Amino acid sequence: MKIFDTLSVTEKNVDTSSSVRIYLCGVTVYDESHIGHARTIIVFDVFRRYLESKKIKVNLIQNFTDVDDKIINRAKKENTLAGTITTRYIKNYFDDFDKLNVKRADLYPKATEHISDMINLIKGLIEKGFAYTSKNGVYFSVSKFAEYGKLSKKKIDELVSGARVEVDETKKDPLDFALWKFSDESPTWESPWGNGRPGWHIECSAMSLKYLGSNFEIHGGGRDLIFPHHENEIAQSEAFSGINFAKIWMHVGMVTINGEKMSKSLGNTKSIDHVLRKWGPNITRLFCLSGHYTKPIDYSEEILKETITKWRQVENCYFEMILSDDSQSTEGLDQVKNIISESKSEFDSALDSDFNTPLALGAFFKLVKNINQLASSEKLTMTISGLVLPVFQGMVSILGLQVVQVTDKEKDDITNLIKQRDTLRSQKKFQEADAIRKQISDLNIVLIDHKNKTLWMKQEKIGIEN
DSSP: OEEEETTTTEEEEOOOSSEEEEEEOOOBTTSOOBHHHHHHHHHHHHHHHHHHHTTOEEEEEEOBBOOOHHHHHHHHHHTSOHHHHHHHHHHHHHHHHHHTTOOOOSBOOBGGGOHHHHHHHHHHHHHTTSEEEOSSEEEEOGGGOTTTTTTTTOOHHHHHHHOOOOOOTTSSSTTOEEEEEEOOSSSOBOOTTOSEEEOHHHHHHHHHHHHHOSSEEEEEEEGGGIIIIIHHHHHHHHHHHSSOSEEEEEEEOOEEETTEEOOTTTTOOOBHHHHHHHHHHHHHHHHHTSSOTTSOEEOOHHHHHHHHHHHHHHHHHHHHHHTOBOOOOOTTHHHHHHHHHHHHHHHHHHHHBTOOHHHHHHHHHHHHHHHHHHHHTTOOBHHHHHHHHHHHHHHHHHHTOOOOOOOHHHHHHHHHHHHHHHHHHHTTOHHHHHHHHHHHHTTTEEEEEOSSOEEEEEOOOOGGGO
């Protein structure tokens, strides 16, 4: 499997010889998570699911930044404690991403739980001559790290002339960044240099090194984190350890709104809660996977509406298979075996080649289309369904999609209602038949009328349609 590495600007093989260790930069918990966060986390969720489907062990660490100026400012605005803010939005995070069917990471370390690890890291950087204490805090000396800029491909002299850095005359260099900020404002912690709180970048270095060690397989996040966050992580981590920080840097493109970056200042963010209520989890996941992960995608109502049609075809395919008749005919079996083999090969090949989810979705939808065509021509037998269903379900599981399930009792009840309707239609009692159809429809059941039989599917309730 090859993944595009931002650092080397090449596709690199993912080292799967033991386990794949992934550190994914999580959210700063001062507000609701939005569709941009969802895209990054869904991409990594599917990436992990695919590796695990190949029996590759994955160790996924995703942090919460729960100490930050934005959190403190939010707490002031609400006249409450920073911990109250972070507890609220961590809970909301799990509510949102559980609904999106995102598998929980192996660990969600919080910055506030790792202050001692950060202090030890800062001590080491000072001892090695990469950091210094000033009147306002402890800073990393960028000029001491010769490879600064290697991830973002920015040169130090260009950064100095165009940098948007916080003005602090106590720093030796405008580019030097805070490892520890002196402060008497809660929350604060004791340190050898004075009371205060950690800088943003040191948090992820301390937590990733603690749980994954140096030279772990993949460090991930949104493209907006390349500079300065990930650039600074590399500088302080490699200055501390003297060895390579991560083997591959995997970055996910932004979600834009009408071509513009989502921004709270522009008021154009779409919260996950809003998107879920309007589109549901499956449509949201399909949208987030619809473009190559390295490229931006634009939040488009039209694309999302089109995706509903595709999802209905998936639901149709699933219910056609689980309700296929008990015919043991082997007619067309070789053709179906070829369809299965081609679809599986195309699906895996797409994901192995720089995790091309649009191509993988194309292979999945091609399988769905072929099975629906067999069903409509009444050639879909239980034998064929038995071959296709495991492959279909395997792809659905990797993509993290969930077709609405029905119990055996629901199946029996719906089948009996359909039989009653068919009997009434044969007796030309169309008004009574339509009443039963309405009863069936109220259960989110859609009838699939074939020439010689009537099947059904249960549809996911999608907000936009109500």
